[in-house]
Amino acid sequence: MCIHEIPIGQCSHCKNPPTGINRIVYLTKGGLAFHNDPKCETLKSGQDEADLKGLEIHPINPVGWAVAFHERRPCRNCCPDYTQSH
Numbered sequence: 817m818c819i820h821e822i823p824i825g826q827c828s829h830c831k832n833p834p835t836g837i838n839r840i841v842y843l844t845k846g847g848l849a850f851h852n853d854p855k856c857e858t859l860k861s862g863q864d865e866a867d868l869k870g871l872e873i874h875p876i877n878p879v880g881w882a883v884a885f886h887e888r889r890p891c892r893n894c895c896p897d898y899t900q901s902h
Contacts, residue, residue: 818830829851829880829882832886833881833882833885834885834897834898835897835898836852836890836895836897836898837881837890837895837898838852838881839880839881839883840878840879840880840881840882841878841879841880841881842854842856842859842876842877842878842879842883843876843877843879843888844859844862844863844875844876844877844889845874845875845877846866846871846872846874847859847862847874847888848857848888848889849888849889849890849891849892850879850881850884850885850887850889850890850891851891851893851894851895852890852891852893852894852895854876854878856891856893856894857894858891858892858893858894859876859891859894866901873890
C-alpha cells in the first residue's frame, strides 16, 4: 500500500505521470488546461487575452500532475508528447 493507503501503482498521486506529462505541472484558476512549462506560450497568450478583455489575471500555480489531470486537459502546445493509454 502507498502512503495514501491505496495499492501501489493505482494511486494517481504516487504513480508516475503518463508519458509526456511532468510530475509538477502549472495552471491558473481561470484556465482550461494544465501546462508542463510555466512559461508556455499558450498559457501566456491566454493571460494576455484575459487582460485585453479586462478580466482578472490569475497567478500561475505549480501542482502535482494528478490534481491537474482530473480537472483539466493537457496543453496541446507544451504537452505534445502526452500519450493517452486505453
